[in-house]
Amino acid sequence: MPLRYVRSKLTAVNALSVAVATTAITKELADMAQFPPAKAAASLLLVIFQTIQNVQTNRNDCYRLARRCLSLLVDMRDQMDGRWEDAPESLLRNFAKFEQTLEGIRNFMTREADNKWRTRLIRKSTIEEALAEFNLKLDDAARTFQISTLINIQLALGGLSQSSSLHVTVGTEVSDLIDLTSSPVSIAPSMSFSSVEELTDDPEDGLYQRSRSDEFVLVSESVQADIAQSISQAVPAASSDPELELLDHRGFRRYGQSDVRLKGKFRRGTGWWASSARGRVEGKNVLVRTYEGPAGEVAKYRDTLDAALYVGRQLNLSETKTQDYVENTTYVIDDEGKVIMGLPPPNIANWVSWRNFGLAHSIRDIYMRILPNRGLADQPHELSNNKSIELQQKMSHLAVLARALLPDDANTIEVSARLNEIVDAWEDEENENNAVSLQQIRLAALSSKNHVKMWRERTVPAFKYQIGDLGYIPTGKDFSSFCVLQNVVADGLVAFELVQNATGWQGCWDRGFRQNQDLQAFPASFNAYGWAIVVPPGTEQDVQVIHDNCLASPTDGWRFLLDHGRSLAASHNVKPEQLILVTRVGTDQQFKIHDFRQMPFMHPPNSHQNIHQHHHPAFGMHNRPGFGHQQYGHQPHMHNSFMAQQLQPLIFYLFTSPDEANAPYWSEMPMYQPLPKGGQRPDLRGRCVPSIGW
Known part of the structure; x- marks a missing residue:
């Protein structure tokens, strides 16, 4: 968080x-x-x-x-x-x-x-x-x-x-x-x-x-x-006390026992915070931890806007050493919603560590650990979760936005600039509850051009929904009960820029190992795509083809909901947070082709060589040359040209389309012709049996 x-x-x-x-x-x-x-x-x-x-x-x-x-x-x-x-x-x-x-x-x-x-x-x-x-x-x-x-x-x-x-x-x-x-x-x-x-x-x-x-x-x-x-x-x-001057210089403040009024134990009683309590000092709510060391070293670290960079600046640490402090610090959230850092012991200054990521990744990992499920959110909510759906949705959206605003491959300057946009936008607006809303965080994420997250549903019937369908899921139901209210594209409310993609893979089992390779599609007429499939003899080839049609920029869908979601929800008598906009549709099809041809049994070359004996042939007898030693020398193995041609790999063509009207089929020719409605798919030569799946 x-x-x-x-x-x-x-x-x-x-x-x-x-x-x-x-x-x-x-x-x-x-x-x-x-x-x-x-x-x-x-x-x-x-x-x-x-x-x-x-x-x-x-x-x-x-x-x-x-x-x-x-x-x-x-x-x-x-x-x-x-x-x-x-x-x-x-x-x-x-x-x-x-x-x-x-x-x-x-x-x-x-x-x-x-x-x-x-x-x-x-x-x-x-x-x-x-x-x-x-x-x-x-x-x-x-x-x-x-x-x-x-x-x-x-x-x-x-x-x-x-x-x-x-x-x-x-x-x-x-x-x-x-x-x-x-x-x-x-x-x-x-x-x-x-x-x-x-x-x-x-x-x-x-x-x-x-x-x-x-x-x-x-x-x-x-x-x-x-x-x-x-x-x-x-x-x-x-004061001539050098230790006190050092504490003041480093940003520490010394408190006596009479300055602190304890209010009760802290709700988290494990780890570094086991001996912590809630207190009040100079009219401020603070966390108090019992100190058992020398009395002259008692100190309290002041709160700052960016604790990680503050520690590095005050202690004159490099970025790598600051990561040591950040990653070995314990974190809690107090009653006022502030993130409190429990710094590690001083002997961490003697550690030597190596990493292949920067401070931005370490800071993002801290916030991800604070969020439920380490900030991983595949769906907006789960029906099996005991928490309320509204709370689950807020946490899921917050986790997605946190990953967008705190990328692991950016430097701290870029991260600070993005967070400053949120603070500046919040400061310019009149906010009644003094809290940053999800809308403000999402707008900052959209401005950073890193918010490309779209919720996905894996099991959806093909060709059931279209891009622009606006609907909602009734309370207590799953996506199978999704109710479509209208199509904003067909109604002329918005025009999205769309992109079509077609990807495919071919794979088979060979001697106990799975071998896969990518396929390259070639465009055909009638919005179809062709795939060249090579089938070796005696093998079964699996082919997977995915067609998807989606928005060129996912931010367009988010901005449309932010701008018009409230009015559309009011017109359909639903809550704005219940609206779901379909921004990506497609098909995931599975195909098979089995070649039943078998390799014939052949003798290995030179298996019956003639043993030449040194003797004089009898008079009048014809001396036959040995096997494999014909007039023109040694003949290669499988010299039967018909058999060699029969066992060559075959090439077939699979045609698919993202349109429901164009049914997929196998063909021996690279030219595509749409199948008539109710027509038969063409047969393949030889002993190859194809299958069509969805």
């Missing part, structure tokens, strides 16, 4: 809630735009919220990031209202840096919203990393304001040399303060918030403005140590 790309769409309920929230935020930003110091930042943030409406993937993450920006900007406005004239230059510089961060977020979201959904899906991991980086920048901005405030307070109270604990009242609500530092990076452990009672009721406090809610005290025991620790935690790249 090819990979399923899922694009979440905004439902009516979510659209209403987002619209209400966006309206309220827009009003708040419009009011803030009247505040001159925050006018530029408010304008940037308004553009960010408007851009989020065009984002499909990662919309919640973008919305959460914008809410954090708004919360931080509102706190600045509340705290600095009426105090901008006396604000220190360091605080103004920090506010300018915050505006630069907003401008970077605005540019990033605008650029990603203009890209196609397929491009954003391919760059999914890059977008997630960018969102996490912007969260870190907001944390840095929040800490910068806090640190700047602490430094100014300490300078006002006596300088940096004071080492006693400093109690500072921060007048902000609980929700705002928590949302301000709600990124994945934690606050320094030495900085803690504790609830205290109101310290003073002086309304003329020139440093801080209080709120009616509970207040918090930020306790700093060592400002410089806290700053260093906060920076170390905020910038993971600054």
Whole structure:
């Protein structure tokens, strides 16, 4: 089964809630735009919220990031209202840096919203990393304001040399303060918030403005140590652990036990997935496997669009080595319909292998193994199967299309181009159920000109159906109950380009071995074909002749059903998927001819040679020459010319035709004459007996 790309769409309920929230935020930003110091930042943030409406993937993450920006900007406005004239230059510089961060977020979201959904899906991991980086920048901005405030307070109270604990009242609500530092990076452990009672009721406090809610005290025991620790935690790249840097470089992500919430065991409990379970990490459904190795090597591989090429690119593998990974990987499908790869152990890097096929064949074989019956589908459905007919038909058609889109003799670039056609066509259309339909997959296969599959029925009476017959099979019946509704060619609905083919074989048994050879037909009058058959004496020759009349391009039949199948089904009161169009008809005929002539018994040459004795003949006696020594020397074996001519191979002519009116027959002459209706077939000379079969 090819990979399923899922694009979440905004439902009516979510659209209403987002619209209400966006309206309220827009009003708040419009009011803030009247505040001159925050006018530029408010304008940037308004553009960010408007851009989020065009984002499909990662919309919640973008919305959460914008809410954090708004919360931080509102706190600045509340705290600095009426105090901008006396604000220190360091605080103004920090506010300018915050505006630069907003401008970077605005540019990033605008650029990603203009890209196609397929491009954003391919760059999914890059977008997630960018969102996490912007969260870190907001944390840095929040800490910068806090640190700047602490430094100014300490300078006002006596300088940096004071080492006693400093109690500072921060007048902000609980929700705002928590949302301000709600990124994945934690606050320094030495900085803690504790609830205290109101310290003073002086309304003329020139440093801080209080709120009616509970207040918090930020306790700093060592400002410089806290700053260093906060920076170390905020910038993971600054870590000196080389193993962690290697994992980040290779695309791995490290999770702790507290980050994962298990939901239950995985439904497949064998092989590599025996110790796997379903879980949830950062709001995403994942597969969790219990790891029993060293704690420093625990890692999770990120999901990608093309896992095979991603592994080869990340690990710098050649195509042959990538095939080693692909062919020795275990695959499962999770609850969301994604194909999950369980990579083989690292010692596979030491393997040496040789193949006569490329990576495209290995990838196609993976999908064929996932499909039922390894993707082999001779018929659309089988009555003996316990599954529903509709499900069997979908799986059979999907298997045929998978083989057409993933050929084993093409390279990965051609395969990727064909799959991109499906994704692009799906992205351009409005799909309600967010799933790729069989029609879209079939259109992509038809465009690739590799979809030549036509369903075949082996046992069909000759001359019963014609090309263009449109019908269906009643529920619970087989093809013997096929009901013809109309002939679309005879009715003038379509004109197909047809091709006639005639093939034949001749065979016989010789000393316990079967010998076959192809026959070459020569055209005759009245749409007939002639076959020259050589019959050696004493042999029985079998002849098989196949006539077929079919569409020059099988894609014409598929396209006709895709374009007109729905309307034709409605006119005959049947389902569109029940329609069957006859695109190939023909005959498979068997013939025999037996030559009853036998080879006569003959002495081997020189079996009675004369023994010449050296003696003098008697006087008057005639000396007769020995046997085989006539006047003109030795005579060859089978010197009887009549017998030699009688045992030569005979040549007969078999005439066949794809038309029912022209009956087949054997003849000694290469000229074809149609047999009159009810007329006798000509007899053959000698002791040769022909037979006519179907």
